[in-house]
Amino acid sequence: MKRTSNILIVAALAGGAFLASCGNKGPHHRNPGKIYAPDMYESRAYEFYSARLASMKPVEGTVKRGAMLPYHLKAEDTAQANLGRNPLVLDKAGLDEGKRLYDIYCGVCHGQKLDGNGPLYKGGDGPYPAAPPAFLTGKVLGYTEGRIFHVITYGFNVMGSYASQLDIEQRWKVVGYIKNMQNGGKAPAAPAEAAPAADSATAAAPVVAAAK
Numbered sequence: 001m002k003r004t005s006n007i008l009i010v011a012a013l014a015g016g017a018f019l020a021s022c023g024n025k026g027p028h029h030r031n032p033g034k035i036y037a038p039d040m041y042e043s044r045a046y047e048f049y050s051a052r053l054a055s056m057k058p059v060e061g062t063v064k065r066g067a068m069l070p071y072h073l074k075a076e077d078t079a080q081a082n083l084g085r086n087p088l089v090l091d092k093a094g095l096d097e098g099k100r101l102y103d104i105y106c107g108v109c110h111g112q113k114l115d116g117n118g119p120l121y122k123g124g125d126g127p128y129p130a131a132p133p134a135f136l137t138g139k140v141l142g143y144t145e146g147r148i149f150h151v152i153t154y155g156f157n158v159m160g161s162y163a164s165q166l167d168i169e170q171r172w173k174v175v176g177y178i179k180n181m182q183n184g185g186k187a188p189a190a191p192a193e194a195a196p197a198a199d200s201a202t203a204a205a206p207v208v209a210a211a212k
């Protein structure tokens with residue numbers, strides 16, 4: 001008997017709780033209740049954009065720290081790209097660094113001897129099927145500094161871009177090293193006559209630099 005009444009009490013309580021939870025309490029039902037110290041739950045809005053703190057364009061003429069002048073070529077403006085002059089005057093240390101970078105990033109295909117026969121190509125036996133041109137003979141011998149810089153930056157046909165591996169200064173060092181080797185590899189590359197400091201959009205011979 002006692003057991004039956006216990007069961008009845010439990011059932012009544014559960015039923016009551018169930019009914020209470022679905023009861024419609026009118027407008028009060030929508031009240032979410034009180035939050036203790038609401039600032040701890042919801043941070044105050046940070047007016048990122050209206051305070052003009054983020055996503056703003058850099059001031060015109062800004063040069064990224066560590067970068068050179070911006071690259072202002074119009075799309076497919078080959079002539080301008082070819083006119084680019086190496087803005088660096090490389091001493092021995094600069095050329096050595098150019099060689100180091102060349103051996104890592106270019107020599108595997110173009111050959112550490114710049115003969116177009118690096119270990120990846122190996123005269124056609126290597127894993128890389130396309131023949132890379134030599135730099136000390138043939139057409140690349142006549143390429144301007146700007147043109148080689150442009151090839152490193154954007155790639156050429158099957159050769160990909162090396163802009164993400166080599167920053168602008170490193171690219172120019174590689175160019176300086178190649179040009180120096182083409183000139184016999186002795187003296188540091190002749191310093192370019194004062195490169196125009198003006199914005200290359202207006203200058204005749206642009207200082208080709210920052211691309212990415």
Ligand code: HEC
Binds near residue numbers: 102108159
């Ligand atoms: C994975 C192999 C590979 C690597 C690494 C590579 N190249 Fe090339 N490169 C090629 C091939 C292949 C061509 C020929 C593309 C064609 O003519 O279709 C080429 C072409 C070129 C040309 C001639 C482009 C033209 O206008 O005819 C230059 C200059 C050049 N590479 C420079 C470089 C430099 C500098 C590096 C290092 C930063 C480099 N390459 C790294 C494979 C490579």
